[in-house]
Structures are given as C-alpha cells and as structure tokens.
Amino acid sequence: METSLQAxxxxxxxxxxxxxxxxxxxxxxxxxxxxxxxxxxxxxxxxILVILVLGILLTLITQSLPSIRLLGLKFIWGxxxxxxxxxxxxxxxxxxxxxxxxxxxxxCIPFSIAIAVFLGEYYPSGWFADVLKNAVELIAAVPSVIYxxxxxxxxxxxxxxxxxxxxxxxxxxxxIFSASLILSVMIIPYAASLxxxxxxxxxxHLKEAAYGLGxxxxxxxxxxxxxxxxxxxFAGILLSLGRALGETMAVTMVIGNSSILPKSxxxxxxxxxxxxxxxxxxxxxxxxxxxxxxxxxxLFLVTVIIxxxxxxxxxxxxxx
Amino acid sequence: MESTIIKSRxxxxxxxxxxxxxNVNIDIPRNNVIAVMGPSGCxxxxxxxxxxxxxxxxxxATCNGAMTINDEDIYTMHPIFVRLKIGMVFQRPNPFPNLxxxxxxxxxxxxxxxxxxxxEKDRIVEHSLTKVALWNEVKDSLLKKGTFxxxxxxxxxxxxxxxxxxxxxxxxxxxxxxxxxISTATVEELFHELKANYTLIIVTHNMQQAARVSDxxxxxxxxxxxxxxxxxxxxxxxxDNRTQNYITGRFS
Numbered sequence: 326m327e328t329s330l331q332a333x334x335x336x337x338x339x340x341x342x343x344x345x346x347x348x349x350x351x352x353x354x355x356x357x358x359x360x361x362x363x364x365x366x367x368x369x370x371x372x373i374l375v376i377l378v379l380g381i382l383l384t385l386i387t388q389s390l391p392s393i394r395l396l397g398l399k400f401i402w403g404x405x406x407x408x409x410x411x412x413x414x415x416x417x418x419x420x421x422x423x424x425x426x427x428x429x430x431x432x433c434i435p436f437s438i439a440i441a442v443f444l445g446e447y448y449p450s451g452w453f454a455d456v457l458k459n460a461v462e463l464i465a466a467v468p469s470v471i472y473x474x475x476x477x478x479x480x481x482x483x484x485x486x487x488x489x490x491x492x493x494x495x496x497x498x499x500x501i502f503s504a505s506l507i508l509s510v511m512i513i514p515y516a517a518s519l520x521x522x523x524x525x526x527x528x529x530h531l532k533e534a535a536y537g538l539g540x541x542x543x544x545x546x547x548x549x550x551x552x553x554x555x556x557x558x559f560a561g562i563l564l565s566l567g568r569a570l571g572e573t574m575a576v577t578m579v580i581g582n583s584s585i586l587p588k589s590x591x592x593x594x595x596x597x598x599x600x601x602x603x604x605x606x607x608x609x610x611x612x613x614x615x616x617x618x619x620x621x622x623x624l625f626l627v628t629v630i631i632x633x634x635x636x637x638x639x640x641x642x643x644x645x
Numbered sequence: 646m647e648s649t650i651i652k653s654r655x656x657x658x659x660x661x662x663x664x665x666x667x668n669v670n671i672d673i674p675r676n677n678v679i680a681v682m683g684p685s686g687c688x689x690x691x692x693x694x695x696x697x698x699x700x701x702x703x704x705x706a707t708c709n710g711a712m713t714i715n716d717e718d719i720y721t722m723h724p725i726f727v728r729l730k731i732g733m734v735f736q737r738p739n740p741f742p743n744l745x746x747x748x749x750x751x752x753x754x755x756x757x758x759x760x761x762x763x764x765e766k767d768r769i770v771e772h773s774l775t776k777v778a779l780w781n782e783v784k785d786s787l788l789k790k791g792t793f794x795x796x797x798x799x800x801x802x803x804x805x806x807x808x809x810x811x812x813x814x815x816x817x818x819x820x821x822x823x824x825x826x827i828s829t830a831t832v833e834e835l836f837h838e839l840k841a842n843y844t845l846i847i848v849t850h851n852m853q854q855a856a857r858v859s860d861x862x863x864x865x866x867x868x869x870x871x872x873x874x875x876x877x878x879x880x881x882x883x884x885d886n887r888t889q890n891y892i893t894g895r896f897s
Contacts, residue, residue, distance in 0.1 A: 450704075530739040534803070536702060537733035538753035538810060539725045548756050552743045 382625065389619035391612055400619060406584040408604070413616040415623060417586045421594040422624065424501055425576060426569040428590065429508035434562060436509075437516035441558065444517075445524025446550055447542070458521075465514035473578030476507045481579055488591050499581035500593045507575050512565035519564060523557030524550055556639045563635035570628050573598040597624040650675045650844050651696060651814060656710035658688070658695050660703065665691045667868040669710075673861075678836050678845045680859035680876065682852060684891065688868040689848045693816050696846065697731040698724045714814065729757075731814040732807030737823050738799035740791030740806070746783050749791040749802055750774060753810040773805040777835055797828020804835065808843075815839065817847040821854065833858050852892060856880050864888045 392400065396413055403414020440461060448454050484506070485498030527550050535545045551558075581593020582603055595603075597620050608614040651673040658666035665688040673679055681689045694700040695708050698719065712719045719727050740749045750770045754761055761769070770787070774780040779801045783794070791802055800820060807815055821829040836845055836858045849855050855862050855876065862879040864872045864887075872879060872888045883889045 528739075530735055530737055531741065533699065533702075533733075533735060534739040534741065534806075535752075535756055536699060537697065537728055537735070538756055538806065539729040540756040541725060544756045544758070548752075549741065 382622075385618060385622040385625060389615050389622050392615035392619045395612055396616070400616070401623070404586045406600075408608075408610070408613045408616075411610070411612060413612075415597070415616075415620055417584060418595050418597045418600050418620065419623065419627070421501065421580070421587065422570060422596040422598070422627065424587070424590065424594070425504045425508055425580070425596055426566055428501070428505035429512060429569045430562065430566055432505060432509035433513050433516065433565060437513045437561070437565070438520060438558060440513070440517040441520025441524055441561075442546055442550070445521040446527075446546055449525065461514050461517050464510065469511065469572060469574040470578075472507050472511055472575035476503060476575060476579040480506055484591075491591075493589075493591055496591075497581060497593060499579055501580065501587055501590045504576045504580040504594075504596070505590070507579055508569045508572055511572060511575065512568050515565040515568055516558070516561035519561030520554070520558045523554040523561070527553050559635070560639055563632065563639075566631060566635070567628055570631065571598055571624065573602050577602050597621070597627075648675050649673065650715060651846070652711075652713045652716070653696075654711040656692075656695065656708070656712055658691050658700055658706070658708035660691075661705045665868050666695065666708070669870045671863060671870060671873055673844060673846065675844050676840055676842075677860040678840050678847065678858055680855035680862045681846060681848045681865060682850070682855045682862060682891075683865035683871075685850075687865040689863075689865045690818055692865065693818055693846060693848050696814070697728050697733055697816055699728075699733065725757075729753075729810055730812055731816060732810055732812035733816045734800070734803050734807055734818070734820050736819040738796055738803050740794075740799050740802050742790065742792045744791060745788045746791050746794070746802060747787040750805050750809050752806055769809050773809040774802075776808050776839070777801040777805045778831065778838075779805060795828070797824050797831060800824060800828065800832060801835070804832075804839075808839070812843065814844045814846065817845065819848055819850060822850060829854075852880075864891065866891070 392413065395411075396403070400413060400415055401419065402416055403412065404416045405412050405414045406417065407413075440457070444454055444458055444461075481498035481503055483498075484500075484503045485496050488496035488498065531549055531553065532545050535549045540548065576596055577599035580595060580599055582595055582599065583593040584595055584600070587594035601617050601620055601624075604613075605617055608617055649672045651671075653669055653671050656666065656669045657664065665686075667688070669692060681693060683689045691700060695712065696719070700706050700708060701724070714727075714730060740746075741752055744752060747766075747770055748755065750773050751761070751766055754766075754769075771780060771784075774783065779798060782798060783789075783802075786793070791799065794802060800823075804815075804820075821832050824832065833854065836847070839845060840860075847855075847859065859876045861874065862872075862876045863870055864879065864883075864885075866887050872883060872885045874884075879888060880892060883892060
C-alpha cells in the first residue's frame with residue numbers, strides 16, 4: 326500500500342510517458358467521480374421507491390379515515406354492504422378475495438410445477454420446449470380484459486352446464502368458481518417460470534450422485550430436484566398469489582358482482598378489487614368513497630401480510 | 646488365479662462429432678485397484694463414466710463396442726441395475742445437502758424405493774461408515790446434515806453411500822483432487838481396505854497416487870489406451886514412448 330502513495334519514478338528518456346501516466350491518473354479520478362455519481366443515483370432510485378410505497382400507504386390511510394371513524398371494526402366483520410343506507414361491511418369481499426385466490430392457487434399448483442419440472446429438468450431444449458416456454462410467457466402478456474372476454478364467452482357457459490349437471494338451482498355460470506378458473510390460468514406463468522429457473526440451477530453433481538446410485542429420472546426429480554428447489558417453487562407460488570389477490574379486470578367480468586356473502590363456490594360474489602373497480606365511479610358520498618378506499622387499504626394489508634408470511638416460510642425452508 | 650470382472654472390446658465413446666475414447670480393449674481383474682491416468686482431455690473420465698453408463702446421461706453423448714461385467718453385456722442390461730452393481734464416487738464430494746449423515750448413507754435405498762426395517766438401516770449405516778473409517782468420527786452426529794462435515798469426511802461419506810449399496814465395482818473420478826493432503830492420505834488408505842471386497846477403478850491426475858495405491862495402471866493418451874500393465878512395470882519399465890514421456894513429466 327505504501328509504495329502506491331509514492332510518486333512514480335520515471336526514467337529520464339521517457340518524458341512523454343509522464344504525460345501519458347498523468348492522463349491515465351486523471352482518468353482514474355474521473356472514474357472515481359463516476360463511481361460516486363452512480364452510487365448516488367442508485368440510492369436516490371431506491372429512496373424514491375420507498376417514499377412511493379409509504380406515500381401510497383399514507384394516502385390510503387388518510388382517505389379512509391372518515392369511513393374508519395364511522396364504522397370502526399364493523400367494516401371488517403360486517404357482512405352487509407348497502408351504500409344507500411350507509412352500511413359498509415367488507416367481509417363478503419374479503420372472503421371473496423381470499424376464496425378466489427386460494428382456489429386459483431390450488432388449481433394452478435399442479436400445472437405450474439409440472440411445467441417447471443418439464444421445462445427445467447425433463448425436456449429443457451427442443452422445438453416443443455421452445456413452443457411451450459413461449460406459450461407460458463405469452464399467458465402473462467395477454468391483457469386481463471381479454472381473459473375476461475374469454476371467460477364470459479367460453480368459460481362461463483361451460484361452468485353453467487357443469488353447475489346444471491351438479492344440480493345446483495340457478496346455474497348462473499358467473500361466480501367465485503369461474504373467477505378462480507380464470508385466475509389460475511393467469512397466474513400459471515409466474516410460478517412456472519420461476520420454478521423452471523430454480524430447477525435448472527440444481528447442481529449437476531447432485532443429480533449425478535443420485536443417478537450413480539441407480540435412481541431413475543423420476544426418483545432424481547422426486548428426491549433431489551424437488552427438495553432442493555422447494556423454497557424457490559414456494560416463492561413462485563407466492564408471487565402468483567400476490568398477482569391473484571390484486572387481479573381486477575378479468576375477475577370483475579366473471580365473478581357475478583353480488584355483494585351478498587357467497588353461499589358456495591358456485592355462487593356469485595365480489596372481491597375487494599372488483600368492488601372498487603365497479604363502484605368507484607358511483608361513489609357519490611364522502612363516506613362511500615372513503616369506504617372504498619378503506620377496502621383498498623385492506624387489500625394492501627392482506628397482500629403485505631401474506632407476503633410476509635410467505636417470506637418467513639421461505640426463510641425456514643432455506644435455513645434447514 | 647485372478648478372474649476378470651470388467652472387460653471392454655473395441656470400445657468407443659463420443660460427444661457429438663468429438664471422438665474421445667478410441668477403440669479401448671481392457672480386462673480388469675476382480676479385487677484389484679486399477680489406476681487410470683493420463684493428461685487432461687485424454688478420455689479417461691469419459692471411459693470411466695461409460696462403465697456404469699453415466700456417459701449417456703449427457704445430451705449428444707454416444708458410445709459403441711462391447712463392455713461387460715462378469716461376461717454380461719452392460720449395454721443390454723437396464724442402466725439402473727448397472728449402476729447398482731457399479732457404484733461411483735465423484736470428483737467433488739456431493740452428499741445430498743438436504744439429508745442427514747444417516748440418510749445420506751442409505752440414500753441409495755431411499756432413491757430406489759427400497760423399504761428397510763429400522764434395525765436393518767442402522768446395521769447398514771454402521772457397517773458402511775465403519776468401512777470408510779468414518780464411524781468413530783460421526784457416530785454421535787448422525788442426524789446432522791452431511792454438508793456439515795469437512796471435505797475429506799464428505800468424500801468418505803460419499804464412498805460410504807456407494808458402499809452401502811453393496812456394489813461389485815467402485816468407480817472413482819479423481820476422488821482426491823478436491824481434498825487436502827491429509828484427507829487424501831485417509832482416502833488412499835481406504836482403497837487398500839476396500840479392495841478386499843470390491844474392484845476399484847480410480848481416475849487420477851496424480852501419478853504418485855497411481856503409483857501408491859494401484860495394482861495395475863492404465864495410461865490413456867488422446868483417447869487411446871496406450872499402456873496397461875502392473876503398476877510397477879508401467880512406472881519402472883514403460884513399453885511405450887508416450888508413457889515414458891508422461892511419467893517423466895516431459896508433457897502433461
């Protein structure tokens with residue numbers, strides 16, 4: 326370290342070299358300046374993001390204060406939503422959101438894990454893998470209103486005939502179940518693509534160890550690949566849950582928009598997001614508007630809580 | 646009289662158009678330690694991986710020729726049975742990170758879906774770990790993760806894992822190149838003891854190691870089996886010029 330602080334000894338014939346060296350040193354000072362500018366840019370970008378999230382939270386809280394003051398905890402547990410009488414109970418929507426999201430998750434898990442294993446381990450290259458990979462990515466790129474159309478035109482009649490066959494009176498087709506089906510298709514790419522990249526990262530030497538012990542491909546996947554990647558698979562599923570909780574357009578179009586507590590998964594209902602989308606333009610009273618914003622706050626909190634729980638579970642998996 | 650266990654005739658292996666093992670004929674006698682040495686890229690590891698059909702797991706890898714174990718064609722047997730008969734230990738210690746030491750030893754049974762009684766499992770674990778001289782070091786921490794051990798211990802755990810399946814042949818792919826000298830010495834000592842029950846085929850970069858541990862040495866160069874003889878003959882009186890050059894360090 327000390328030698329670098331001393332002035333460099335320059336041989337006399339190479340005077341022009343001194344200039345070159347000075348130039349280079351000046352350049353390195355410039356590099357140091359660039360470095361600190363770069364670092365500041367990163368810090369500012371990060372801070373803006375944090376401020377933005379806090380700002381959103383603050384706006385939600387202040388805007389929902391009138392409704393919080395009027396209703397208190399009744400807002401969460403009340404099961405009647407009647408803006409005409411100024412009664413706002415969000416429990417049906419909370420239930421609707423959780424029910425559609427978890428049902429969607431349940432439907433999507435086997436498909437997304439199967440796609441992840443197929444593309445990550447079983448068949449990572451070839452024309453079929455390419456087609457499948459692109460198709461899965463395309464699923465995420467389709468605008469959600471298109472899913473809504475497709476749901477109304479194709480899925481709802483199918484669900485309606487299923488309901489009729491199951492002997493449910495008033496087979497409507499629209500409802501919680503249809504919304505879950507649409508959601509499950511929409512969230513597949515998130516879990517599948519993250520799962521695929523995790524599975525591709527399983528070290529070759531671990532798989533070889535298992536093959537060397539006489540394991541078949543299925544046994545390698547079952548005992549080496551899946552245990553090794555379970556936290557990643559779980560993270561992907563959590564990501565899709567986050568997407569499912571907040572999805573608005575497609576759900577609004579097929580869920581039936583009923584503010585009554587749903588009696589079964591085939592009954593029409595509403596999610597928090599779909600209520601906001603449907604009623605925001607109709608909110609003519611301050612309290613009504615405030616109640617809708619409180620609904621947004623509740624959605625925000627539910628998403629945050631589920632994400633925190635998920636992170637904790639991932640930590641526990643990875644620490645094992 | 647020694648009997649032959651592994652035999653290859655006119656054996657070739659390639660990766661796509663890259664021909665890496667050329668026309669190899671070799672007879673490997675039972676309960677011997679065979680060292681396979683040669684410069685990097687000479688095909689020795691590929692040849693080793695052909696013996697238990699690990700070579701074919703790599704996309705684009707092909708091979709042809711005859712390879713037999715006890716005069717049975719390895720390439721008409723199911724690869725699963727081949728790998729149960731011929732165990733393998735890899736260059737880097739690779740215990741399963743999510744399993745305990747105990748479960749790592751019986752991982753082969755678990756992977757193959759073989760159910761064992763508790764007492765049977767205990768017996769196999771103790772027996773295998775004793776064979777690799779690891780029992781005394783780990784008997785009080787059997788439920789700790791396998792990756793908790795030092796590199797040399799991990800490698801011996803991997804040998805125990807292979808030994809637990811009671812194979813006839815054990816393949817070692819540069820088993821000590823990731824280990825320190827003391828762990829290397831422990832593993833080398835093991836070879837002498839394991840030889841009573843198994844046939845060992847060891848790929849090594851290290852000539853001293855080949856000279857120390859093996860009964861016979863095979864020298865590969867550019868994919869060909871150049872020389873194969875008793876180790877003392879190969880090192881003191883090599884017949885081929887290329888072997889002579891290699892062991893005197895004239896090329897590497």
